[in-house]
Amino acid sequence: MERVLRDGFIFLSQNKTLNGLAKRYGLKFGAGRFVAGDSLEASKRAIQDLNAKGLCVTMDHLGEFISTGAEAEMMTQECIRAVEMIAEEKLDSQLSLKLTSLGLDISDQLIRSNMERILTRAKELGVFVTIDMEDEPRCEKTIQLFEELRQSFDNIGTVIQSYLYRSEDDIKRVGRFETNLRIVKGAYKEPATVAFPEKEDVDHNYIKLVKLQLSLGNYAAVATHDDAMIEQIIRYAKENGIGNDKFEFQMLYGIRVERQLELVKLGYKVRVYVPYGRDWYGYFMRRLAERPANVAFVLKGMVKG
Ligand SMILES: Cc1cc2nc3c(=O)[nH]c(=O)nc-3n(C[C@H](O)[C@H](O)[C@H](O)COP(=O)(O)OP(=O)(O)OC[C@H]3O[C@@H](n4cnc5c(N)ncnc54)[C@H](O)[C@@H]3O)c2cc1C
Known part of the structure; x- marks a missing residue:
């Protein structure tokens, strides 16, 4: 079911007519949760x-x-x-x-x-x-x-x-x-x-790619909301003496806000x-595709008009 929803939203994200329509109206359907403003x-x-x-x-x-x-x-x-x-x-x-x-x-x-x-x-x-x-x-x-x-x-x-x-x-x-x-x-x-x-x-x-980037001595922006990924990279960096100045975490606006602040408190750059x-339309549809739970926001947004 999740895959069907994901494919459906990705398909919608590529629809030029809907994109054009969305542009004419302000941030709708809860999109303001993921987009900072117009x-x-x-x-x-x-x-x-x-x-x-x-x-x-x-x-x-x-x-x-x-x-x-x-x-x-x-x-x-x-x-x-x-x-x-x-x-x-x-x-x-x-x-x-x-x-x-x-x-x-x-x-x-x-x-x-x-x-x-x-x-x-x-x-x-x-x-x-x-x-x-x-x-x-x-x-x-x-x-x-x-x-x-x-x-x-x-x-x-x-x-x-x-x-x-x-x-x-x-x-x-x-x-x-x-x-x-x-x-x-x-x-x-x-x-x-x-x-x-x-x-x-x-x-x-x-995980393999982040480790590869770090092992080449190059800076990695670890862009994920996934705790399993985050924890593994933190562990790998500690075990291999890789300083916090060699990588940062990145997350999307409005997603896992508390976790972002927790990582800052732990001394990581976020x-x-x-x-x-x-x-905003294509971006918003891809966020819905990633996490069907976000669809609840769309439905609420629709009810509010
Ligand atoms: C800063 C940034 C820049 C990006 N740039 C690009 C780009 O240039 N090109 C591109 O193709 N993609 C880009 N992406 C999107 C990326 O490819 C993924 O689609 C997106 O990050 C979802 O994957 P994930 O790693 O967060 O975890 P997923 O595999 O989607 O989810 C894993 C787990 O993370 C947690 N999680 C995920 N989303 C949420 C949520 N909304 N709320 C609470 N928990 C959640 C859950 O525990 C979930 O089970 C970017 C993402 C970020 C964060």
Whole structure:
């Protein structure tokens, strides 16, 4: 049943018509629990609140299904504004972005130039930028672009998904850049030809990949809400003399808030991924896919209108 729900929500997350409709209305159906607000200003307040509690942030301007250069330009400008706000307001925040929102599917030249503009401004202001990983057909292009950009920018990292068979090779491949990598399980629906179908294998690979990244001497962002993963990494770090400055935990805004604070109290760095913007639909559907219990919030939201 859980798998049917997961597949259903992932299918819905890719529906362009529903995405368009959702954009026209504000944050609905309980989406406000997972999205910090629909504007940069709203995200600023959320970040300040989190920072005051000892949590670091990576902010993300939501945007998917971009098909024109004009939309990609708007998104690029928004990323630059976000970087400038981080610096002006002295927020303890990085920036996360999705290449499809900046023109990845439009042209190689456009995505490279938009990324260079964002990274140049971010570098001037000392802001670190993480390229989120999207679905598998875009993975190779993302890694290639990352490799290219990493040669000119040291304020850039990316994401590795433990459900993909290729991820171990990818960590070794980008490891030569001493790359800061966020390691996640993976949020898209992928076929068994490219991804482990069984959760047990995804979890097993998750631990293996984090250990690999740390054993290469590179920084790991352990992005999961799963206590089994968190505890194993804490134990591994202790047993191998890996300092708390070599890794951090990351969780999504609104998810396991108490656990985030507990980890801070234990002396770990915890970074919260704070999404904001009007294009909340796809992100919200993927969160529902991950945890059908969250559907209860949708139903409550519907009742409230
Ligand atoms: C900071 C961050 C950035 C991410 N970036 C990307 C990205 O770039 N690309 C990508 O594909 N995916 C990304 N993801 C999503 C990721 O791939 C997973 O889909 C998502 O994190 C769910 O997997 P999980 O590891 O948290 O645990 P799951 O395997 O989903 O759950 C394991 C256990 O964790 C606990 N748990 C999980 N969710 C909740 C909840 N809502 N409330 C309470 N307990 C919960 C439960 O105990 C559950 O049994 C990101 C996730 C995070 C945290």
